[in-house]
Amino acid sequence: MQVRVLDADPISHPTPLLAVPVFEGTSGAEGLLSRLDAVTERGVSRALGTSDVKGRLRDEVIVYGSGSGPERVALLGAGALEGLDREGVRRLAARAVRAAERLGLASVSLCLEGADTLEASVLGQAAAEGACLAAWRYTELKGPPREGDPPIPVTAVELLGATAIEALRAGATAGEAVAAGENLARTLQSRPGNLATPSHLASEAERVASDTGLRVTIFDEARLAEEGMHAILAVSRGSQEEARLIVLEHRGGREGEPPMVLVGKGLTFDAGGISLKPAGGMEDMKFDMSGGAAVIGAMHAIATLGVPANVVGIVPSSENLPSGSALKPGDVIRTLAGKTVEVTNTDAEGRLILADALAWGARLRPAAMVDCATLTGAVVIGLGNHAAAVLGTDEGLIEELREAGSRSGERCWPLPLWEEYRKQLESETADLVNVGGRPAGTITAACFLSEFVEDIPWAHLDIAGTAYGDGKLPYQRKGGYGFPTRLLVEWVRSRAA
Ligand code: BES
Ligand code: MN
Ligand code: ZN
Numbered sequence: 001m002q003v004r005v006l007d008a009d010p011i012s013h014p015t016p017l018l019a020v021p022v023f024e025g026t027s028g029a030e031g032l033l034s035r036l037d038a039v040t041e042r043g044v045s046r047a048l049g050t051s052d053v054k055g056r057l058r059d060e061v062i063v064y065g066s067g068s069g070p071e072r073v074a075l076l077g078a079g080a081l082e083g084l085d086r087e088g089v090r091r092l093a094a095r096a097v098r099a100a101e102r103l104g105l106a107s108v109s110l111c112l113e114g115a116d117t118l119e120a121s122v123l124g125q126a127a128a129e130g131a132c133l134a135a136w137r138y139t140e141l142k143g144p145p146r147e148g149d150p151p152i153p154v155t156a157v158e159l160l161g162a163t164a165i166e167a168l169r170a171g172a173t174a175g176e177a178v179a180a181g182e183n184l185a186r187t188l189q190s191r192p193g194n195l196a197t198p199s200h201l202a203s204e205a206e207r208v209a210s211d212t213g214l215r216v217t218i219f220d221e222a223r224l225a226e227e228g229m230h231a232i233l234a235v236s237r238g239s240q241e242e243a244r245l246i247v248l249e250h251r252g253g254r255e256g257e258p259p260m261v262l263v264g265k266g267l268t269f270d271a272g273g274i275s276l277k278p279a280g281g282m283e284d285m286k287f288d289m290s291g292g293a294a295v296i297g298a299m300h301a302i303a304t305l306g307v308p309a310n311v312v313g314i315v316p317s318s319e320n321l322p323s324g325s326a327l328k329p330g331d332v333i334r335t336l337a338g339k340t341v342e343v344t345n346t347d348a349e350g351r352l353i354l355a356d357a358l359a360w361g362a363r364l365r366p367a368a369m370v371d372c373a374t375l376t377g378a379v380v381i382g383l384g385n386h387a388a389a390v391l392g393t394d395e396g397l398i399e400e401l402r403e404a405g406s407r408s409g410e411r412c413w414p415l416p417l418w419e420e421y422r423k424q425l426e427s428e429t430a431d432l433v434n435v436g437g438r439p440a441g442t443i444t445a446a447c448f449l450s451e452f453v454e455d456i457p458w459a460h461l462d463i464a465g466t467a468y469g470d471g472k473l474p475y476q477r478k479g480g481y482g483f484p485t486r487l488l489v490e491w492v493r494s495r496a497a
Contacts, residue, residue, distance in 0.1 A: 019096030021078035024055035093130030094475035120164035124171025132179030181301030182482035189480025193269035238326025265373035266292025266317030273346030290467035378441030392459030
């Protein structure tokens, strides 16, 4: 997907499709719309004269050009101009791409003139993100397109602006990098468990590193054992696939400057282990590596953007399957941090592999550490599909993540991590149990993780309700969303600035 930013007059710019926002309160053809009216044989004013286009977000009408400028004009209802925010721009750009897609067009031009209530760089970034995310599609396992298959993907988007073109262009370049990272995460998420194994994620991380200049280190099972990462090894024991721990490093800051550490759960298939999950919907557990995919995607974007900070991405990766060699309920394991864990339910495996990864991250003495994981079904009950839960040891960090979430459109909302919850993790035989019972499942899971971060400012994002789904937003599709790649990149960039 190619994004170009042009300082071109929309009425004379040749394009198969020009998408133009129509804001609420637009009664007739004024300004740009009136100039477009002249090149659409009054199509614009005739459309605006009906109640078909009234600035409502669901409004969409195509009118046809009459001259050498746009062949078609898509009038897209865009709500109130004063209410237009980054997320509104993302969705608008995505709807432009979808309109082109439905018409079987390979390219579309989006007119951003008049949408300049937002700063140009912000506008360019959001528009490029929305367009690139919308154009992405997972096709690598399908045969050649057949009659009746969805039309060719949109391969080019033009953003037409009138002012601050350079800032618009810089923003669009950043947006492309962020979306490329998120689309990489979506591709990794989409791959089924038989392809996207721990060693596959590791080789993808190696490829990303050689493409972008990141450093990469892969821990195989021998190295995991040598280091004492027995929690990861214990989860992986029931599987034929070997576990891995992936470490990606971006050195954009001063030598010796404490890094920001990103950790993502890379559980490539979660059957539950001996505490087997029910069969219904189990295929979705290929998405249990979504946190790891987002960390790899974010590291890709951070390297592409050349963020001036040191950033380390860590992805513990394994499968969780039942077998004669699998971890059993009641087993006690020794973690890298030295704490012992009584495993009362093998389906609470994410916190086990994260325990070792977080302990490794803490050894790097980071300025801050953030993990993301499809950790609990409870978070889906608590927050549904519109926000991840954020919990941690540092209020300032939690607030930074909440703000980065709102700017990026990948929102998170706090839950408390009071010490009272720690009681639910007490064990008779070990230092703690891995499951704290039904009440506050998301909180006790985070509470478990907090045992492995030492004194590092740390926060955890539970993304079980937001990492994948039906694809309700214009820039999403059914399947993996890449969430929280955008949030992580936004947070890292805001800290680096
Ligand atoms: N990967 C699951 C969490 C999950 C649930 C992700 C639904 C996406 C959708 C995790 O490993 C898990 O099984 N958690 C258990 C923990 C329980 C045994 C304490 C859960 O939430 O049921
Ligand atoms: Mn599980
Ligand atoms: Zn899991």
